Amino acid sequence: MARRAAAASGLALATALVLPALAVPVLAPATSATDPATLSASAAPVPPDPASVAAGAAVFIATGCGNCHAVRGTAARGTAGPDLTHLASRHTLAGAMLPNTRGNLAGWITNPQSLKPGALMPALPIAPTDLQRLLDYLQSLR
Numbered sequence: 001m002a003r004r005a006a007a008a009s010g011l012a013l014a015t016a017l018v019l020p021a022l023a024v025p026v027l028a029p030a031t032s033a034t035d036p037a038t039l040s041a042s043a044a045p046v047p048p049d050p051a052s053v054a055a056g057a058a059v060f061i062a063t064g065c066g067n068c069h070a071v072r073g074t075a076a077r078g079t080a081g082p083d084l085t086h087l088a089s090r091h092t093l094a095g096a097m098l099p100n101t102r103g104n105l106a107g108w109i110t111n112p113q114s115l116k117p118g119a120l121m122p123a124l125p126i127a128p129t130d131l132q133r134l135l136d137y138l139q140s141l142r
């Protein structure tokens with residue numbers, strides 16, 4: 001009886017050791033594939049075009065983002081919102097609620113309240129091409 005239990009727990013241990021290694025690569029794409037924001041993030045071009053990043057920096061100032069957010073080394077010195085100097089190095093947005101993906105950034109900028117009810121950032125109208133440049137800029141802030 002004791003020997004059987006030991007054999008069973010040995011099997012459980014072996015399973016516990018093997019399963020995580022199997023589960024991780026299988027589960028990770030399965031969960032992210034259900035998230036439309038993650039899908040659009042993976043469809044985004046990986047290396048942003050430097051001209052688009054520069055244009056996005058201008059959109060950031062012109063749209064008024066810099067009135068509430070600081071990006072060190074630029075004209076953006078606002079303090080009402082979080083400092084965005086190292087935004088792209090962060091894993092989450094808006095108080096750890098949202099994975100920091102391109103899709104979530106786009107959703108946040110165009111309608112913060114839809115992602116976080118009560119968010120203290122106003123929704124700002126931005127033309128689609130300007131939004132893509134702005135996202136290239138924000139994703140360059142490492």
Ligand code: HEC
Nearest residue numbers: 063064065068080081082092093094095109119120121124
């Ligand atoms: C009126 C002030 C205001 C303006 C203008 C504004 N924001 Fe915000 N922003 C905020 C505040 C406040 C937060 C924090 C909101 C929260 O977590 O509830 C925030 C959060 C953010 C975040 C998430 C930051 C983090 O630390 O996770 C990003 C990204 C962001 N803003 C980008 C922008 C961009 C891009 C623009 C211009 C299109 C912009 N904001 C304009 C006030 C502003």
